[in-house]
Amino acid sequence: MxxxxxxxxxxxxxxxxxxxxxxxxxxxxxxxxxxxxxxxHTDDQIYRESWGLALPQEVTQEYSALSPDRAMGDGWRYTVFQAGEAALYFEELCQGTDFPQEKLRDWAARAEAAEEQLPDFNACRAWSQSQEDGSQLWVLYNPGVERAYFFCMTM
Incomplete structure (x- = not known):
């Protein structure tokens, strides 16, 4: 060669x-x-940046699930926070008693959240916010277990 x-x-x-x-x-x-x-970009940072919710430092994230088919931040997100010493923050935020339980269950399922991580809906108070693009955030708080459950759908 x-x-x-x-x-x-x-x-x-x-x-x-x-x-x-x-x-x-x-x-x-x-x-x-x-x-x-x-x-x-942790979940609490996303809620602060996208929804204007500055969670207290005492809050700790216990669980998070995201829809597998999301793209560029769109999709479903489910997060559970332990309130601890920040319980008063969520008690003041979540005053409502009406919320779309079946829709929130569907959102959690789309985020592939574990069933055992869902709240006792009957024990929760709620707060919600919508954005112009159709995105929605629901926060449910159960004072008995001092947990806040965030159900988020972004467009």
């Missing part, structure tokens, strides 16, 4: 290998950026 054909065979091997490595590096970079973005 002469030197020219040897170089061609080496290039025929290295060019596709380089392309594969390049694509892999781009995918790794994209995955890293997505993971980094997710780590900086």
């Amino acid at each position: 002469d030197e020219k054909s040897y170089r061609r065979s080496v290039l025929a091997f290295l060019i596709p290998l380089g392309a594969l490595v390049g694509v892999g590096a781009l995918l790794l970079l994209f995955w890293g950026a997505t993971s980094l973005w997710s780590s900086f």
Whole structure:
């Protein structure tokens, strides 16, 4: 084999290998950026930025579920927070007694929330907010267990 054909065979091997490595590096970079973005946007930050709810620091997130088919933030989100010392915040926020229980169950199912993480709807008080694009947020609070349940549908 002469030197020219040897170089061609080496290039025929290295060019596709380089392309594969390049694509892999781009995918790794994209995955890293997505993971980094997710780590900086916790559920309480999303509720603050999108809905104007600044949750007290004493609140701790216990559970979260997201719809698997969401895109660019659209879809369903279900979050459970333990109120603890911030119970008064949710007692003052959630004064209503009427809420669409079946619709909220559907939203939780779309977010693939575990059934055991759903609230005792009969023991809850509620608050809701809608946005111009049709997005809705319902917050249910059960004072007996000091938990707040966030049901969010974003368009």
